Structures are given as structure tokens and as C-alpha cells.
Amino acid sequence: MKIEEYLRSRAAEVDAALVELIGEYRPKVEPKLLEAMEYSLVSPGKRIRPILVLAAAEAVGAEARPLLPFACAAEMVHAYSLVHDDLPAMDDDDLRRGRPTNHKVFGEGIAILAGDGLLTEAFAVMSRDRAAPPVERRLAAIRELAAAAGAEGMVGGQTADVLAEGRAADLPEVESIHRRKTGALLRACVRIGALLGGADAASLERLSRYGETIGLAFQVADDLLDEIGDTRATGKQAQRDRARGKATVPALLGVERARGLLRELRARSLADLDGFGPNADPLRGIARTVVDRAL
Amino acid sequence: MKIEEYLRSRAAEVDAALVELIGEYRPKVEPKLLEAMEYSLVSPGKRIRPILVLAAAEAVGAEARPLLPFACAAEMVHAYSLVHDDLPAMDDDDLRRGRPTNHKVFGEGIAILAGDGLLTEAFAVMSRDRAAPPVERRLAAIRELAAAAGAEGMVGGQTADVLAEGRAADLPEVESIHRRKTGALLRACVRIGALLGGADAASLERLSRYGETIGLAFQVADDLLDEIGDTRATGKQAQRDRARGKATVPALLGVERARGLLRELRARSLADLDGFGPNADPLRGIARTVVDRAL
Numbered sequence: 001m002k003i004e005e006y007l008r009s010r011a012a013e014v015d016a017a018l019v020e021l022i023g024e025y026r027p028k029v030e031p032k033l034l035e036a037m038e039y040s041l042v043s044p045g046k047r048i049r050p051i052l053v054l055a056a057a058e059a060v061g062a063e064a065r066p067l068l069p070f071a072c073a074a075e076m077v078h079a080y081s082l083v084h085d086d087l088p089a090m091d092d093d094d095l096r097r098g099r100p101t102n103h104k105v106f107g108e109g110i111a112i113l114a115g116d117g118l119l120t121e122a123f124a125v126m127s128r129d130r131a132a133p134p135v136e137r138r139l140a141a142i143r144e145l146a147a148a149a150g151a152e153g154m155v156g157g158q159t160a161d162v163l164a165e166g167r168a169a170d171l172p173e174v175e176s177i178h179r180r181k182t183g184a185l186l187r188a189c190v191r192i193g194a195l196l197g198g199a200d201a202a203s204l205e206r207l208s209r210y211g212e213t214i215g216l217a218f219q220v221a222d223d224l225l226d227e228i229g230d231t232r233a234t235g236k237q238a239q240r241d242r243a244r245g246k247a248t249v250p251a252l253l254g255v256e257r258a259r260g261l262l263r264e265l266r267a268r269s270l271a272d273l274d275g276f277g278p279n280a281d282p283l284r285g286i287a288r289t290v291v292d293r294a295l
Numbered sequence: 296m297k298i299e300e301y302l303r304s305r306a307a308e309v310d311a312a313l314v315e316l317i318g319e320y321r322p323k324v325e326p327k328l329l330e331a332m333e334y335s336l337v338s339p340g341k342r343i344r345p346i347l348v349l350a351a352a353e354a355v356g357a358e359a360r361p362l363l364p365f366a367c368a369a370e371m372v373h374a375y376s377l378v379h380d381d382l383p384a385m386d387d388d389d390l391r392r393g394r395p396t397n398h399k400v401f402g403e404g405i406a407i408l409a410g411d412g413l414l415t416e417a418f419a420v421m422s423r424d425r426a427a428p429p430v431e432r433r434l435a436a437i438r439e440l441a442a443a444a445g446a447e448g449m450v451g452g453q454t455a456d457v458l459a460e461g462r463a464a465d466l467p468e469v470e471s472i473h474r475r476k477t478g479a480l481l482r483a484c485v486r487i488g489a490l491l492g493g494a495d496a497a498s499l500e501r502l503s504r505y506g507e508t509i510g511l512a513f514q515v516a517d518d519l520l521d522e523i524g525d526t527r528a529t530g531k532q533a534q535r536d537r538a539r540g541k542a543t544v545p546a547l548l549g550v551e552r553a554r555g556l557l558r559e560l561r562a563r564s565l566a567d568l569d570g571f572g573p574n575a576d577p578l579r580g581i582a583r584t585v586v587d588r589a590l
Contacts, residue, residue: 028447029446029447030458032458033446033450033451084411087404089402089404089407109385110457112382112385112407113385113450113453116410116411119414119415120414120444121441121445123418123440127441139434139437142422143419147419150416151324151329151332151416152320152324155328155408156412159325159328160325162408163327
């Protein structure tokens with residue numbers, strides 16, 4: 001299967017699972033809250049994080065479909081982080097994935113609550129009775145997601161980002177922000193898929209490295225698309241980061257050296273998958289796709 | 296042991312555990328973020344939620360101390376909810392437990408992130424490798440906390456509260472808001488302690504009822520103290536709810552009938568504990584203490 005086809009079919013599976021999940025809440029949750037949660041969760045998106053969960057499980061020989069709830073949980077954490085990051089007190093963005101941001105539609109209070117709800121329900125979904133994998137693995141997956149999303153991960157990265165705004169951050173600082181703000185969750189998605197799929201220690205180690213590499217590549221590619229001003233590809237206002245004086249890797253390295261770094265990251269992430277057979281082809285395809293869209 | 300003594304010594308244990316927990320994050324977390332998390336977590340408070348976790352475990356004959364991390368997690372979720380509820384986009388409070396609210400000290404952006412961090416780390420703490428109870432029970436405890444904190448619980452209750460502001464809510468609506476906003480977490484704390492302590496189905500059922508009763512009593516008592524204007528006892532600005540036209544049970548029933556309801560709730564919660572021996576004395580003492588402070 002070609003990677004484009006794989007990504008499309010997996011994204012459709014994830015989308016269907018997300019719609020079903022929201023539907024289950026419908027009778028029990030404050031309608032306005034659920035509407036706001038749904039608005040940001042079931043919005044246009046590539047679903048790269050949930051797909052990484054599924055593809056990593058496949059890479060270690062496990063069946064992907066039973067892990068859909070965990071894939072959804074990863075997307076819920078991602079969606080929550082976007083809703084909160086966009087708030088006026090944070091990045092103050094009006095546009096996200098080509099649509100008005102959550103607080104523009106629902107107001108700040110409901111947007112904060114929708115984010116809180118998405119974050120909390122991610123853990124609810126992962127700890128549900130009927131989720132399939134053995135309890136030890138599920139607990140490990142929860143541990144991964146909490147660590148990636150928490151104070152040492154996404155929340156810490158966003159804090160550093162907020163605090164760095166308006167002053168000149170250098171490359172190590174920018175990379176440290178990226179590693180926590182974006183990289184940690186992408187890496188966690190790969191690890192969650194691997195852990196739930198029953199990876200042995202050596203495979204988990206290699207896949208973690210792959211996840212880390214892909215995490216950095218993803219952010220550099222995103223910033224590069226922003227830098228060269230492709231609003232259509234990113235769904236955000238172009239050069240928004242630059243306009244507010246936010247340091248990015250391409251802004252610090254220049255476009256050409258950033259492209260060089262991306263090629264290197266692509267090679268490294270493929271090398272991390274060397275010991276794996278054709279089961280890891282989706283992960284290989286993802287590495288190529290993430291990088292190539294910005295070259 | 297007298298209940299005042301019990302509450303004091305348990306609160307001291309919880310406080311020590313919270314301080315230790317924050318200390319473990321210190322080298323790894325953005326200092327400003329940790330400072331904001333610590334400000335609202337290790338602030339003066341009765342620690343009623345973590346104490347309920349410990350006391351419920353005791354009631355079913357389990358040892359309380361190994362459950363301290365779970366008790367801390369409950370307090371983290373409580374602290375997060377206060378930080379977010381106080382935000383300008385929500386209740387817009389300047390004072391909490393007698394001190395400036397988190398966003399007044401750290402700014403809105405950091406306050407939102409501190410809340411996000413506390414919420415997420417609660418799940419990290421509960422899923423840690425070294426936590427003691429068997430994995431099945433820990434997963435059940437995570438499920439309880441997520442359900443109580445999530446869209447059907449606290450987040451839903453706060454949404455309903457925000458949406459109800461400024462218009463006249465009736466008694467069933469006010470009770471429904473309370474049940475989700477405050478009651479769900481208090482009930483979950485009792486259930487978490489019982490589940491981790493290995494309660495059988497019948498004990499869990501009775502303790503759940505106790506938790507529900509105590510949850511409602513707690514909110515009515517709090518609102519009553521607000522209504523009669525005792526800033527010292529609540530740590531909040533007195534009659535704040537009334538000033539902003541927020542409906543409360545005492546405002547709807549009148550002070551005397553609200554006191555009658557409290558007495559009834561005290562009796563009911565004690566009856567819920569009928570089948571339990573002296574191990575449940577702390578839970579009995581908590582029921583009396585919660586109610587009696589407002590009579």
C-alpha cells in the first residue's frame with residue numbers, strides 16, 4: 001500500500017472513532033461543552049499522532065484496530081493543547097487549521113473548559129473497562145501520555161515558549177522548547193503504540209529514538225512551511241511566528257540549512273527502523289511524508 | 296483519637312507528601328511553572344479530598360500510608376480546578392484561601408498552564424511505576440478520577456455554572472451543578488480509597504453513597520458559610536456568589552432550611568456507614584465536621 005493511501009485510510013478510521021466517541025458523550029454532557037470539545041477534536045487534521053500509535057503497534061507485529069481508543073486519546077491531548085495554546089493569554093491566535101479558534105467561537109471560559117475536558121477524557125478513555133490490552137500495558141501507556149503532556153513535557157514546553165516570547169532565544173533553547181512542546185507527544189505516541197503492541201525492550205528503545213527524531217523533524221518542517229509562507233499547508237496564518245518575534249529553527253538556521261537538517265533527520269529516523277521488517281513500512285512512509293512536504 | 300487530631304495529623308502527612316512531590320519535579324521542570332503549581336497546591340487548605348482517600352481505605356481495613364500518592368493526585372485535581380475556576384474568563388476571583396489567586400500572582404497564561412500541569416501530573420503520579428497497589432486497582436482509581444474530573448463531572452459542572460451565571464437557576468439545577476462541580480470529586484476520593492484498599496462490592500456501594508452525601512453536604516455547608524458572610528472560614532470573599540447573582544442552595548432555601556438539610560445529610564451519611572466498624576470512625580468524624588462548621 002502506498003503511504004498516501006495508508007495515511008488516508010488510517011485517518012478515516014481515526015475520524016470515525018472520534019465521531020463515535022463524541023457521540024457516546026452526547027446524552028451525558030453539557031451540550032455547549034461537548035460542542036466546543038467536538039469543534040476542536042473532530043476538525044480537519046492529518047491525525048499524525050493517532051496514526052503513529054497505530055503504525056508503531058503494527059511495526060512490532062500487533063493488530064492496530066483494537067488500539068483505536070488509545071489513538072483517539074493521543075488526538076484528544078493534541079486537540080486540548082491547541083485550544084489552550086491559542087487562548088488570548090497564550091499565543092492569542094484567531095485561526096487554526098483554517099478555521100476560527102475555539103475561544104473565538106465559544107468564548108474564553110468555554111474554550112478553557114473544552115481543553116480541560118479533552119485532556120481529562122483522554123485519561124478516561126485509556127482507563128476504560130472495555131479497552132482491550134492487558135492492564136500493565138495500559139497503565140504504561142497512561143504513564144507515557146501523562147509524562148509527555150505534563151510539566152516536563154508539553155506544559156513545560158509551552159511555558160518556556162510563553163516566557164521566551166519577545167526576546168531572542170538561541171538554537172538550544174528553541175530545540176528544548178520544541179522537544180517538550182511538540183516532540184514529547186509525538187515520541188509518546190510511538191512508544192504508546194509499541195508498548196500496547198507488546199514491544200520488547202530493544203524494539204521499544206529503537207522506536208523511542210525514531211519517535212524523538214520524527215518529533216523534531218515534524219516541528220522543523222512545520223516552521224519551515226510557516227517561514228516560506230504556505231498558509232494552505234499549515235492552516236495557520238503564515239509568518240505568524242516571525243511576526244511576533246518567535247524564534248524558530250528555520251529562522252535561526254536559515255531556510256537552506258533547515259532543509260539540510262530535515263534531510264538528516266529523515267535519514268536518521270529511517271536508520272532507527274533498520275532492524276524492523278516490512279511491518280514498519282508505515283513508520284518509514286510517515287518519516288518521508290513529514291519531511292518531504294517541506295523540502 | 297479525636298477527629299480534630301486525626302484531621303490535623305492526616306493533613307500534615309498529605310502536606311509533607313505534596314512538598315516532597317513538588318521537590319521531585321524541581322530539577323526537571325520550568326521554575327516559573329513549578330512555582331505556580333506549588334503556589335496553588337501547597338497552599339493553606341483542609342486537605343479534605345486526600346484525607347477522604349486515606350480514610351476510606353482505612354474504613355475497608357487497608358493501610359493508608361502507601362496510598363499517599365493517590366491522595367496527592369486528588370488534591371492536585373482539586374487545586375487545578377480552583378486555579379482554572381478563578382480565571383477572569385470564568386469566576387474572575389482575586390482571592391482564594393485568603394491569598395491572591397494564581398493568575399493574580401503569575402498572570403493568566405502561566406495560571407492556565409499551572410492548572411493544566413497539575414491536572415496532567417495527577418495522572419502521572421497515579422500511573423507511576425513505584426506506586427504500590429496492584430495494577431488493576433490503580434487503573435480503576437485512574438478511571439474514577441478521570442470520570443469525576445471530566446466532562447460528565449467537574450468540567451461539566453463548571454460549564455453549567457458559567458452558563459447559569461446571571462440568570463435564576465432553580466434548586467434541581469443548582470444541585471445538579473454541585474453534584475458535578477464539587478460532589479463528583481469528593482465521591483471519587485472515597486471510591487478511590489475504597490477501591491485501592493480492596494473493598495468488596497457491597498462496601499464500595501455503601502461508601503459511594505456516603506461519598507455522594509458528603510459531597511452535597513460539603514457544598515451546602517460552604518455556601519451557607521458564604522451566605523452568612525464568614526470570610527475567615529471560607530477564605531473567599533464573603534457573599535461573592537450572591538453579589539454576582541449566583542444561585543446557591545441556602546439562597547434558594549433560606550438559611551434555616553439549608554441548616555435542616557445539612558442535619559439530614561449528616562444523618563444520612565452516618566447511616567451509610569452503619570455496616571462498618573470503628574475503622575470507619577474517621578469517615579464518621581469527617582461527616583460531622585463538614586456539617587457542624589456551618590451549623
